[in-house]
Every structure is written in structure tokens, then in C-alpha cells.
Amino acid sequence: MTIVFIRAIILYALIIFAIRLMGKRQIGELQPSELVITILVSNIATLPIEDTTIPMLMGIVPILVLVCLDVIMSGITLKSRFFRRIVSGSPKIIIRDGEIDQKQMEILRFSIDDLMESLHAYNIFDISEVQFAIVETTGQVSVYQKFPYQTVTNQGLKVCEKVQDPPAIVIDDGILLQDALESVGYDTAWLARILAENHVTVREVFLLSVAPDGIYTLVKKQNVSSSESPKRKG
Amino acid sequence: MRRVKLCSLILLSIIVLSIGSVLFLNCKCNQVLSQISAVEVLYEKEKTAEALEKTDELCRLWNQTYKILSILVKNDKLSDINGIMARLRPLLEENNEEVAAELQSAAHQLDVIRKTEFPYLHNIF
Numbered sequence: 605m606t607i608v609f610i611r612a613i614i615l616y617a618l619i620i621f622a623i624r625l626m627g628k629r630q631i632g633e634l635q636p637s638e639l640v641i642t643i644l645v646s647n648i649a650t651l652p653i654e655d656t657t658i659p660m661l662m663g664i665v666p667i668l669v670l671v672c673l674d675v676i677m678s679g680i681t682l683k684s685r686f687f688r689r690i691v692s693g694s695p696k697i698i699i700r701d702g703e704i705d706q707k708q709m710e711i712l713r714f715s716i717d718d719l720m721e722s723l724h725a726y727n728i729f730d731i732s733e734v735q736f737a738i739v740e741t742t743g744q745v746s747v748y749q750k751f752p753y754q755t756v757t758n759q760g761l762k763v764c765e766k767v768q769d770p771p772a773i774v775i776d777d778g779i780l781l782q783d784a785l786e787s788v789g790y791d792t793a794w795l796a797r798i799l800a801e802n803h804v805t806v807r808e809v810f811l812l813s814v815a816p817d818g819i820y821t822l823v824k825k826q827n828v829s830s831s832e833s834p835k836r837k838g
Numbered sequence: 839m840r841r842v843k844l845c846s847l848i849l850l851s852i853i854v855l856s857i858g859s860v861l862f863l864n865c866k867c868n869q870v871l872s873q874i875s876a877v878e879v880l881y882e883k884e885k886t887a888e889a890l891e892k893t894d895e896l897c898r899l900w901n902q903t904y905k906i907l908s909i910l911v912k913n914d915k916l917s918d919i920n921g922i923m924a925r926l927r928p929l930l931e932e933n934n935e936e937v938a939a940e941l942q943s944a945a946h947q948l949d950v951i952r953k954t955e956f957p958y959l960h961n962i963f
Contacts, residue, residue: 625841625844625845627841656913657912657913657914658912658913659908659909659910659911659912659913660909661909661910662912665852665856668848668849668852669849669852671845672845672846672848672849672852673845673849675841675842675845676842676845676846676849678842679839679841679842
């Protein structure tokens with residue numbers, strides 16, 4: 605049992621290393637090769653844990669080889685369009701200028717139900733609203749709506765431009781993030797004033813997020829107070 | 839591209855280690871096989887005392903080799919040879935006829951391990 609325990613820890617660390625080596629892409633949308641690697645790695649990792657007569661190397665080596673090959677292949681596909689097309693395929697247009705490309709849907713084995721399901725995810729329930737629909741290499745559908753149905757933007761309404769960075773988390777579970785505070789343009793003196801106004805110390809704050817214009821959201825720790833402070837101007 | 843370089847390095851290391859392990863396995867198996875042959879020869883010549891001494895040497899060599907081979911080879915392939923090595927001395931002391939058969943069996947199994955771990959085409963497929 606001790607051997608199983610130690611092997612499980614080692615393989616867990618190895619898988620974390622492997623996932624980090626493959627990069628953030630693995631956690632998001634998967635290409636076909638990445639999906640294969642993910643499934644294989646998870647299956648291979650269980651073998652030396654389940655059967656202690658199998659040497660650990662029989663688990664470690666194939667995982668590392670598969671991961672390294674995947675990373676190298678993704679590096680090659682980054683530089684070579686030809687390889688990219690072979691490994692990942694290319695996006696296919698299934699609705700062009702409002703018309704469904706039925707032949708393309710047949711090639712992709714994409715049914716009307718699949719298409720409608722993808723459109724529903726964009727809150728589109730009428731196919732006539734769609735100008736272009738593209739099936740990406742990951743299988744996800746990207747949709748470009750016709751002009752009358754596109755979401756209105758600030759630019760479209762000619763709203764005055766107001767450039768502002770998003771708020772930053774300045775206190776995270778009682779720990780002050782100095783870099784974040786400086787990034788929104790405030791200092792510890794300002795922070796001390798805000799904390800004094802709310803009668804809390806840094807350690808008593810669960811979350812403090814601050815926007816560059818001084819509007820902040822402060823959430824106290826539950827053992828201090830159960831109430832969340834409304835947004836205030838600092 | 840840093841990841842690609844790191845992965846290329848890891849892959850290269852694995853290739854080198856794989857080739858090294860095959861050569862190492864081959865070398866160790868040859869050592870044990872030659873020791874087994876030596877015991878066989880002494881047994882056939884009925885030099886029991888010398889055969890027993892050689893058997894002890896063989897068992898010591900096998901114990902060392904087993905520790906290293908168990909990292910590279912599945913344990914169930916080695917467990918039979920373990921059993922044979924444990925039985926050898928008592929059989930020799932009794933001057934049992936099965937000594938030759940056991941030695942042949944151990945030699946054969948070692949040879950099988952050596953051949954199955956080598957990347958021949960029929961092993962890969």
C-alpha cells in the first residue's frame with residue numbers, strides 16, 4: 605500500500621508537470637491531437653498505480669514522450685501552415701452569406717440539430733439572422749450575425765470614449781497585493797484611509813477590488829462581519 | 839519556443855536512456871548467463887564444491903542484477919528466475935538431477951527477457 609501511495613504522489617506530480625509543459629491551451633479548447641494526448645496520459649498514469657509489478661518507468665516514459673511530442677508538434681504547426689492543416693485541419697464555413705452549405709455539413713457530419721444547438725448558445729433562434737457560421741478546428745461553431753441583429757456597441761451609439769483599466773484585486777483573503785495596488789494608481793496611505801472608513805484591518809478583509817477611478821468593492825471576512833460593503837468612491 | 843526546446847531535450851534524454859538501458863540490460867543478462875554456464879559446466883564435471891561456490895556467486899550477481907532489472911522489466915518476468923535461483927543451492931547440495939533443467943530454464947528465461955526488451959520489429963508490433 606505504501607508503494608501505491610508513493611507512486612500516486614510521483615505520478616500526480618508528473619501529470620501536473622506534463623500539463624504545465626503542454627501549456628494553458630490544454631485547459632481551454634482542445635485540438636484533436638491534444639484530446640488524444642489528454643486521454644492517453646490519464647490512462648497510462650493509472651497503470652503503474654494499479655499494478656505495482658509494472659516498473660514506474662513504464663508510466664513515466666510514455667507520458668513524457670507523448671507530452672514532448674505534442675509540444676514539439678504544436679511548435680512545428682505554429683511555424684508551418686501545411687502541418688497545421690494536416691494535424692488540426694482547417695475551419696469550415698457552413699453558413700455563407702446567410703445560406704447553409706449543405707454539402708459542407710454533410711462532409712462534417714454536422715446535423716441541423718447540431719447547428720441549431722450551436723446557434724442557441726449565441727442566443728440565436730432564427731437561422732436567417734446569421735451571416736456566417738464557421739466550424740472551427742476544435743468543433744466549436746463561431747457565428748457572425750447579419751448587421752440588423754448585431755449587438756449595439758458604444759462605438760455604434762457614438763458614446764464618448766472613456767478609457768479605463770479593469771479593477772484589480774488589492775487584498776486577497778487578508779493579504780495585501782502591493783503590485784496590484786500600485787497598478788491601479790493608489791498607495792498604502794489611500795488604502796489605510798479606506799480601511800479606516802470601513803473599520804477593518806487588512807487581515808479582516810476577504811476581498812478588496814479597486815478600479816482606477818477609485819471605486820472599490822470591499823468584502824469583510826465572515827467571522828468579522830457577514831455584510832458586503834456596497835461599491836464606494838475612494 | 840522555450841517549451842519546444844525543453845521538450846526536445848527531454849525527448850533526446852529519453853532516447854539516450856532507452857538505448858542505454860537496452861545495452862545495459864544486454865550486458866547484465868550476458869553476465870548472468872555466463873555465470874549460469876559456468877555452474878552448468880562444473881555440475882556436469884561433478885565438481886560439486888566448486889559448483890556450489892559458483893552458485894553462491896551466481897545468486898549474489900542475480901540479486902544485484904534483479905534490483906536493476908526490476909526498474910526496466912515487469913516483475914512477473916523476473917519472479918520465475920528468482921524462484922530458480924532460490925532452489926539451485928539446495929538442489930546442488932542434494933545432487934538432484936533437476937539442477938541442469940533449472941539452470942537451462944533460468945538461462946532460457948533470461949534470454950527471452952533480453953530478446954523481448956530489444957526493439958525488434960516483432961516486439962514493437
